[in-house]
Amino acid sequence: MYSIIREVDTEFRELAHDIDEARAAVAQAQAAEARVFARAAAVGARRVAALGSPSSREAELPLRALAAELGAAARMSDRTVQRHMNDAATLTEKFPATFNAWEQGRVSTGHVRTIMEHGLPLTDPDARALFETEALLRAEETTPGRLGASLARLAESLQPRTLTERHQEARASRGASVRDIGDGMAEFSTIQPAVLAHAMHDRLTQQAKTLKNADPTDTRTLDQIRADLVADMLLTTTPTVETGAGLSDGFGGLGAIRGI
Template identity: 40%
Template sequence: MGQRVGSDDATWGALDRVVTEVQATRAAIAQLQAAEVRLLTDAAEIVRAREQSRRAAGRKSPHDLPLREISAELGAAMRLSDRAVQARMSAASTLRESFAATFAALADGRIDLAHASAIVDAGAVIADAGMREQYERIVLDAAGFETPHRLRAIARVVAGRIDPDLAEELRRRAAGQRRIRVVDLDDGMSRLLADLPAVLAHAIYDRLTRMAETERDAERAQADAAATAAESAAAAAESEAAAAEETGEPESPADVGGPDDVTDATDTANLTEPAPADRSFVAPPDSPALTTGPQRDERSLDELRADLFADIILTGAPTGHGDGDTLAAIRAEVQITIPVLTAAGASNEPALLAGYGPIDRDTACVLAAAAPGWDRVMYHPHSGLPLTVDRYRPTAALRRFLRARDERCRFPGCPHRPTRSDIDHTIDRALGGETADDNLAHLCRRHHTLKHATTWRVRQTGNGTLEWTSPAQRRYPDKPLSTVQFVPSRVFDRLLSAPYDGEAPF
């Protein structure tokens, strides 16, 4: 939540007032959402009391009949189906009874229902009450400045680190539910849905995106080259015509009149007269008669991804797009973080897929073994902040460090990955800013432009944290995901506390 630091400008003062009222309104909505949660759990208590009453009376009707009759009553009042009400009652009971701290934050207006749902969905599988409290403490801290979407990813990571055995078992079960579905839509469209392991899904999307960007850039370059050639030809023709006019010479042999070429002044004037403004037919801009060169491909990246996907699935290669060999050579890129003790088989702490969360150890190790190079990242054992990055096959160390630290665009709420972002100097290089990790951060093109072309400002406050100041002079922190998701490793703590015997632990 933004912290106001004051503004004297009338425009930004008006914006500050709007932001203040929006925050107050959202807090009031959250408090009402908590009130509804409380009422739905009260309804669940009535269901349980009703069930006990029926059992005491010896009635052998369907066991869920009390739930049906009460959810039907609420559904009629709320204009919802009784099944939708049952689902809400179940979620409300879980939130209020198993996640007391989260419910308290909702009731205070510090988070909204979307944040609370993200916390409950990822943490509901943690059975141990102590572990669940630790999980809540970490994710509620992140909920203070993260969007619900990003909080959901953070919550998955924290839950996987707090109870890695359970997380691994759930991943194994989920992998057994892989499937492909088709959902028919309107207007001749259908939706193809694939439930796949996260690594495969993200890799497919990344490869399609890379191919789509390559195809788009090639199409634009071809269209620009054709336009440039047409402009050059037109300019050359104009120059020749001007030169011919100055010397009185005909422009070309075809312009030289013979004995039969007799035209009076009236005919010449009619030939050169512009067409009437109200003529009944106008050729469309894309008419073949008016086309001067290859037309620019105006498909969006989404459209290109979809077309390439269909090509590859149906023909085995992107045969319908440009240089198929070039596109086929493009490979997917995903960023995986594997704890060294997990890779060595000494720990069950999960590996992490950037932009998603925990993945299974076997997949991570296979990817690491097949990678042409991999980074070794040293994290602080108590803060989770990356300390150093080195590589067994050297490249640009600073870029690797920033990619490991940031994992995304560093504007609050932005999910864009580092591979699709710029590395920006927080203090401009031209103004004396150093090219160092404490003055660099990834920004997507949209927020990079926002930083330089608007009154938004940013500074680094240490430990990789960025503090953004809005036009209304409110401050918004953005912390590295590694620190937000960090859970002290019990295995690592044990190694630190053990007496050193001269042997490396791995």
């Protein structure tokens, strides 16, 4: 009986070893791809710099051409390629140790994303370096999901100012913008305090579900209904609250948010 158990334990250990090696190989391959995107981002930046003082539209042309070329080779959309280029450039510049650990197969893509998510708000290079060192130690011992909560606390402890102070300053960046994306379509986006953004999305979702349930013949997806609701609300209604200071946390107006 003991020999059977020992044999099973040996098989388990071998399987654990093999899966660990396989996961490391996957991480190394993904890191190698990210290095290509980082190189592409550097090439794009050089091409833009060579234009002298281009307009914002002209500056986009080299990057778009490069993204289209890489997208065709990798069978990805241009926008996906540009996002990968931006992420890889950020990783190269601000989290070099994390990039190296990824290439060595010590951390996974999920770990890398979590480290970037919680480390980017640290604008001080020294604080970010301290964060990265500790984050990598923790990443090698746990899953990306469990790592997130741990790094959130770590990042907060390294911030020179309180969350309240940072939030009050960040509120100044709120706004709305529109960007043409072709085929007669455009992307409308808005930057809001998180409490309002989540409340807005939740309200849209509740209303979309109500409309969907009320009409079984409605073939629109929830996303499509949410988009239609945004257009309807913005174009057919008028403000009903004081907006002099802005509908925002800390300035009143939250009472205007109503669930369905």
